[in-house]
Amino acid sequence: MGQDKRWMEEHVLKGEDLLLYGRLLEEMDELPPEVIWKELRAAAEAYLGGGKDRTRLVHQRVDELIDALVARDHRFGYPSPFCHRGCANCCHELVYCTDEEALRIHEHCAEEGIAIDYAKLARQLEHVETDGHLDHTGGTTWNDQEEADQSCIFLGPDRACRIWLERPLVCRVHLAEQTDRHCRPHNGVENPEALGISYIELSYILSAVFMVHRDSVKKTLGRLLLGKN
Numbered sequence: 084m085g086q087d088k089r090w091m092e093e094h095v096l097k098g099e100d101l102l103l104y105g106r107l108l109e110e111m112d113e114l115p116p117e118v119i120w121k122e123l124r125a126a127a128e129a130y131l132g133g134g135k136d137r138t139r140l141v142h143q144r145v146d147e148l149i150d151a152l153v154a155r156d157h158r159f160g161y162p163s164p165f166c167h168r169g170c171a172n173c174c175h176e177l178v179y180c181t182d183e184e185a186l187r188i189h190e191h192c193a194e195e196g197i198a199i200d201y202a203k204l205a206r207q208l209e210h211v212e213t214d215g216h217l218d219h220t221g222g223t224t225w226n227d228q229e230e231a232d233q234s235c236i237f238l239g240p241d242r243a244c245r246i247w248l249e250r251p252l253v254c255r256v257h258l259a260e261q262t263d264r265h266c267r268p269h270n271g272v273e274n275p276e277a278l279g280i281s282y283i284e285l286s287y288i289l290s291a292v293f294m295v296h297r298d299s300v301k302k303t304l305g306r307l308l309l310g311k312n
Contacts, residue, residue, distance in 0.1 A: 105286030185307035
């Protein structure tokens with residue numbers, strides 16, 4: 084067993100399953116295992132070594148990495164992702180985040196006087212299937228609720244995110260190509276016309292962070308925020 088795999092099992096997995104997200108799900112059978120373990124360890128070590136400020140640091144790292152990857156694509160003639168503050172169609176679905184991200188959002192709202200609509204969060208969670216631990220099982224009737232309740236509670240009337248600086252990792256790495264018209268899934272099923280830009284470099288970071296926080300991410304942003312109410 085390789086050194087990187089042993090490190091991940093000792094410091095991150097701790098007897099739990101390996102969780103892979105984004106492009107890693109698509110390419111895990113084609114990539115050499117030693118490459119996957121090495122990159123996951125690098126991402127996990129950087130996050131775990133960030134101390135109490137690790138959430139802000141990983142957000143900053145992801146933002147800077149996206150800028151670098153987009154700049155690289157430009158050199159090969161590829162356009163930038165369509166995504167920008169205000170396009171907002173991806174802001175109408177269930178959001179996962181870590182407990183630390185939820186805490187930062189809660190504190191940010193208190194500092195900035197941003198109201199959290201806890202009643203809307205509770206209504207939304209009625210459409211999210213959970214198990215005995217209140218973890219999301221994957222089932223959802225999200226699009227069966229009223230149209231007004233399908234949007235994120237932090238989406239402003241101008242379609243701009245009100246917590247942009249503290250938005251979760253999943254919001255940062257969701258990158259659409261050409262248009263946001265097809266970004267809304269329907270009850271958890273992606274629109275087949277949606278064109279996404281998936282950078283494997285981001286998948287390693289998201290996978291590592293979510294494995295560290297596996298006990299909280301499946302609670303969803305809504306339930307984590309309600310727990311702080």
